[in-house]
Amino acid sequence: MSADPAADSAVGRAVDRATHRAISAAAGPAAGSSPAGAAAPSSSSVLDIRDLSVVYRTPAGDVRAVDQVNLALGAGEVVGLAGESGSGKSTLAYGACRLLRAPALVTNGSVMYRGRRVSRPADILKMRPDELRRLRWREIAIVFQSAMNALNPVLNVRDQLLDAIHAHLKMPRDEAHSRAASLLDLVGIPRSRLRSYPHELSGGMRQRVMIAMALAAEPEIIIMDEPTTALDVVVQRDILAQIIELKDRLGFSILFITHDLSLLLELADRIAVMYAGQFVEIATSDEVHREAAHPYTKGLLNSFPSLRGPRRELAGIPGSPPDLRHPPPGCPFAPRCGYARPGCRDVDMRLLPVATSRDPDHVTACPFVLPETPVPSVAPGGPAGEPGTP
């Protein structure tokens, strides 16, 4: 099945997914600790983010956008980062790749990269500019949030692909040309579109071109930041299926950022739910779906109307996220939480295994609520979209 050149060169990169169950790192010590924190990093993870903190410097004080988070991405794994806008999910991913600029500042942490092409693990946060150049796109590629508008409007598809190829791979011209064509094959765009300009392509096609560009240097990791949010459901589904197919074929890992948890449940192996710059729950998709433990995750799950099955009473999540310049003490979700109690002010947001879960890697930051804890009867207001029986 590896008929095209891109897949050929990926031979020998077959990933034994069973051995790559990355260990979701439990939170490190609360106070500023050494990067070599408590839990030993999994040897099979390609990316290991430890105690990463990012602040935005503002005249009114530091905004703690990402606060001491730990996340490991296994080889061949799809990890979903879920959360509302402003929860810090993009900041986390960009911070880990050193793509942020002032006023954003990485204040703490380490990001160990262990690709199969690099001889030994290296901390991205300590890399020199030339090392970073080699890392970017070759090892870690990104499909940006506004990917539909990220293409250069005055270059045709082929020239943009060639740009990416020549910038990161040493390759003769004609070989690069055939590579550009085979990249389009890979994402299901006819080669006749090589000379098309972005405005001549539909949104879905532009998105596919962006994915083709991300694949140009056969990266180990692709970070996808809301890659399909602007697309229609039908096109979205088609592209996601294609991404997964390519991942299985080429063996890269995906960090998938979205606010659409329902999408992640289908797509991701593991889901990390972020709120106000911290993880509140990390678990496999199945665990999140069947027994979400954290009230925020439960709220997210109850926020999207389901198309199938009986009509449920939907609640959503009342209120809005906290001001990160002055985060509330303890659990930042407490002001919006239906389960809130006085003890919430003392919660340290350390991720601990869910007591009732069979999976020790299912961790939650809420020490009070378990998957089957019933919602207290004084449910916060905000009636759901229940227009009565039609």
Place this chain on the structure above:
Amino acid sequence: MSEQTLTSAAAARGPLAMEAISLSKEYRISRGHTLHAVQDVSFNLYRGAVVALVGESGSGKTTAARLLAGQERLTSGTIRLDGKQVEVSSRGDFRRYKSEVQLVFQDPFSSLNPIHTVRYHLERPVKLHQRSANLSQEVAALMEQVRLTPATQFLAKYPHELSGGQRQRVSFARALAARPSVLLADEPVSMLDVSIRLEMLGLLDDLRRRFRLAMLYITHDIASARYFADEILVMYAGEIVERGPAEEVTQVPAHPYTQLLVASAPDPDNLGSALRGGSRRQGPATASGRPQNLDGAATQGCPFHPRCPFADDLCRREDPALMQISGTRGAACWHLDHAAPELVSGLRGGGGDTTTT
């Protein structure tokens, strides 16, 4: 015509407010090509009821709303408001019409003027549409209706100081300021975070109930239409291809395109089977390919035939009209007997003349 005998699933909710009769809108594009953005679209809006217009981008949903809002001229067709044909020929006419029919836009980040405060955004429509009103009292009431309280705190703010949800609340309040009977909501929540979408739909629902608004809810998210709307109209390439009660259309879709839409919605209860299995989804229709007339080429036959698994020569030749399935349901497909046999078999008992075998 079977269409006339079809009753809207929203009709039971209240009196008829607005009728769209055979609306069409064509755009001339380059080299003599004509884009049929909306083609022969008919539906009714009733006070206190929600009708959802569902389809992908480019299907003509927004154009349909803009036609109803008087922002685009009809190529052909008629719009009636409270039984009277709408003729917007002067500015005064337009203003009177706008006080009855209001439009809420998708993007709360660009639909508010960044150099004006919330107060300005709300005082202007109140001054325009309700001259006798007590301005500050009216504005405070609007703020309370969309639950932006304390009003005094929010009224002095500029759009950039508000969150997406708060901005959309201002948009709702601005629309309500004219005291309309019809509210056209064009993707009112799709730019908002998942966690606050429900709250906003809940708010819209509350407003519908309080003011007995006749609402057109435009969305590409058919799941939200299931919860929010009484009737769903599915649009494809400018035509309505299926219509019926929201629950029926989403649970037993008849048209192959509706089936594709339903199959494409994320389904967490079906974990791992579809996407994570690694194999391409075997859907009821192929997802690739765009509606033909987006490229300006007038399609012959059924607009969906290039993507439809049931397409044959008849589909390529002739565009099917909406065929009645039940008293409240219809679908424009020549091959409903293949696409939705369970629906059509029940129909043969009733009036068999609407389908061909």
